[in-house]
Amino acid sequence: MELSIRYRMEMPPRQRLSREAWAEAGLRALTAGGVAAVAVEPLAAALGTTKGSFYWHFSDREELVRAALELWELEQTSAVIDELSTLEEPRERLRVLLTLVLTHRDGPDPVAQLFRDIAHPEVAAAVRRVTSRRIDFVAGELESTGMPRAEARRRAAVAVAAYVGWWQLNAVLPEDAPVGRDARQHAKVLWLVCEAALT
Amino acid sequence: MELSIRYRMEMPPRQRLSREAWAEAGLRALTAGGVAAVAVEPLAAALGTTKGSFYWHFSDREELVRAALELWELEQTSAVIDELSTLEEPRERLRVLLTLVLTHRDGPDPVAQLFRDIAHPEVAAAVRRVTSRRIDFVAGELESTGMPRAEARRRAAVAVAAYVGWWQLNAVLPEDAPVGRDARQHAKVLWLVCEAALT
DNA sequence: TGCTTTCCGTACGGCGGCGTATGGAGCTGT
DNA sequence: ACAGCTCCATACGCCGCCGTACGGAAAGCA
Numbered sequence: 001m002e003l004s005i006r007y008r009m010e011m012p013p014r015q016r017l018s019r020e021a022w023a024e025a026g027l028r029a030l031t032a033g034g035v036a037a038v039a040v041e042p043l044a045a046a047l048g049t050t051k052g053s054f055y056w057h058f059s060d061r062e063e064l065v066r067a068a069l070e071l072w073e074l075e076q077t078s079a080v081i082d083e084l085s086t087l088e089e090p091r092e093r094l095r096v097l098l099t100l101v102l103t104h105r106d107g108p109d110p111v112a113q114l115f116r117d118i119a120h121p122e123v124a125a126a127v128r129r130v131t132s133r134r135i136d137f138v139a140g141e142l143e144s145t146g147m148p149r150a151e152a153r154r155r156a157a158v159a160v161a162a163y164v165g166w167w168q169l170n171a172v173l174p175e176d177a178p179v180g181r182d183a184r185q186h187a188k189v190l191w192l193v194c195e196a197a198l199t
Numbered sequence: 200m201e202l203s204i205r206y207r208m209e210m211p212p213r214q215r216l217s218r219e220a221w222a223e224a225g226l227r228a229l230t231a232g233g234v235a236a237v238a239v240e241p242l243a244a245a246l247g248t249t250k251g252s253f254y255w256h257f258s259d260r261e262e263l264v265r266a267a268l269e270l271w272e273l274e275q276t277s278a279v280i281d282e283l284s285t286l287e288e289p290r291e292r293l294r295v296l297l298t299l300v301l302t303h304r305d306g307p308d309p310v311a312q313l314f315r316d317i318a319h320p321e322v323a324a325a326v327r328r329v330t331s332r333r334i335d336f337v338a339g340e341l342e343s344t345g346m347p348r349a350e351a352r353r354r355a356a357v358a359v360a361a362y363v364g365w366w367q368l369n370a371v372l373p374e375d376a377p378v379g380r381d382a383r384q385h386a387k388v389l390w391l392v393c394e395a396a397l398t
Numbered sequence: 399t400g401c402t403t404t405c406c407g408t409a410c411g412g413c414g415g416c417g418t419a420t421g422g423a424g425c426t427g428t
Numbered sequence: 429a430c431a432g433c434t435c436c437a438t439a440c441g442c443c444g445c446c447g448t449a450c451g452g453a454a455a456g457c458a
Contacts, residue, residue, distance in 0.1 A: 016405060016454085033318070036235065041445060051447085052406040061446070115367045116315035119232070128371045135375055151384075157368065157375040158388045162357055165364025168314045169356065172327045176334055176356040185350075188397055189357045196395035198387055215424095215435060240415060250417085251436045260416070 112167035311366035
């Protein structure tokens with residue numbers, strides 16, 4: 001057994017990590033670099049610890065991926081709920097929502113980021129749950145404005161698709177697909193999908 | 200030097216591979232599994248050869264990725280041109296195009312597949328070129344129908360975003376985001392983005 | 399102060415992929 | 429038939445990551 005480097009270097013004893021700390025680090029890596037970035041050894045180095053810590057809290061790498069996805073789903077749903085809790089009117093709150101999601105954001109939507117690893121079964125299941133709930137919500141709002149059920153669901157799907165694709169475009173052509181303040185006019189276009197009558 | 204397994208097994212002498220064969224195999228892997236799937240040794244195994252062949256035609260793995268992307272851009276542009284060569288009227292051919300891209304396809308659009316590796320600089324550049332040309336085309340068609348330049352570009356961006364996102368959704372929720380014959384009604388919704396007047 | 403439980407550090411073996419070195423096969427021309 | 433050129437097979441060394449084994453530090457408790 002070699003001497004501890006930390007001891008020889010007189011480094012302060014770092015604090016011990018919880019399972020949650022690992023899960024949060026995994027989520028950060030997941031949304032930043034995809035499933036491939038959820039790697040034990042690089043994460044350990046980033047956290048200033050070693051694999052020994054990780055394998056105490058988790059059985060294997062897949063368990064960390066699952067924990068990160070669960071964390072993401074929790075934050076994701078609560079974030080959406082918070083965003084909508086201030087709105088009340090059925091029709092106008094949908095319109096505001098469409099504007100909000102494009103203009104009042106700093107980073108890319110994690111869902112759009114996760115589509116890159118859609119081949120991973122756990123990721124696919126999580127994305128499926130969150131995305132279908134979004135479509136359900138938009139379709140429900142449209143129905144409550146008097147739109148027929150089937151048409152409402154189709155429009156909701158297109159609107160969510162446009163939203164997802166918007167972040168993809170933003171990553172590669174931010175001039176054509178801006179987010180934030182510059183996206184106000186684009187949000188109006190997106191609103192057409194929900195509001196305009198079919199000819 | 201060991202004896203050649205092929206000789207011992209009396210296998211027929213396989214034919215020699217060209218650089219183009221490698222590039223096509225790379226493109227297939229790229230659109231199927233992303234940049235990570237463009238791996239020399241697995242591809243060599245799939246082609247029934249070894250790395251020796253690869254490194255004769257290419258200097259390294261990155262060169263294969265570039266070759267696959269170039270091949271894709273060539274096929275992609277010619278495919279689009281072929282799709283449009285049968286149409287002539289400025290406004291109606293845009294409408295037909297929007298329907299076409301959702302209904303007359305069997306596999307997912309490679310562009311949507313490539314968005315997963317948008318962090319890769321070569322991929323980003325290729326996707327940027329193809330995507331901006333698509334937006335240019337749609338925006339040009341809209342302008343030729345009398346729509347103001349800025350509004351045309353915004354709508355084109357939203358339409359292309361919806362198209363890109365559609366394939367993402369299709370991968371995870373094919374019920375809500377169908378392609379082929381079942382997408383006719385959805386194509387009409389997409390058409391709203393181009394045609395409807397802003398309120 | 400010792401003892402136990404909790405947590406982490408380190409070394410190790412393994413695997414898969416990259417790129418290199420080198421020795422050929424197999425065709426081509428003379 | 430022989431030389432030369434094109435193309436491929438095999439063996440290596442390397443690196444990054446996974447998961448395990450095991451020992452030891454820290455923290456709580458007696």
